[in-house]
Amino acid sequence: MKLTVDRKACTGAGNCVRLAPDWFDQDDDEGLVVLLGDAPPDGLRPLMKDVVDACPTGAIRVESS
Numbered sequence: 001m002k003l004t005v006d007r008k009a010c011t012g013a014g015n016c017v018r019l020a021p022d023w024f025d026q027d028d029d030e031g032l033v034v035l036l037g038d039a040p041p042d043g044l045r046p047l048m049k050d051v052v053d054a055c056p057t058g059a060i061r062v063e064s065s
């Protein structure tokens with residue numbers, strides 16, 4: 001999988017960080033999402049789907065690689 005985020009769309013709600021703290025963080029200045037990795041293994045597909053669904057602004061995308 002290929003994970004991308006749109007920091008312009010992020011509002012810092014933090015749902016992604018709460019659900020998947022190994023993959024998402026928030027910067028200290030604005031609280032906007034920071035990716036900690038961009039290639040989650042296929043076994044994490046259900047978790048990544050939950051993260052995408054939980055983001056209120058559609059800022060997170062997961063594509064099959």
Ligand code: SF4
Nearest residue numbers: 010011013014016055
């Ligand atoms: S859940 Fe969406 S809006 Fe909230 S911090 Fe993560 S990317 Fe940003």
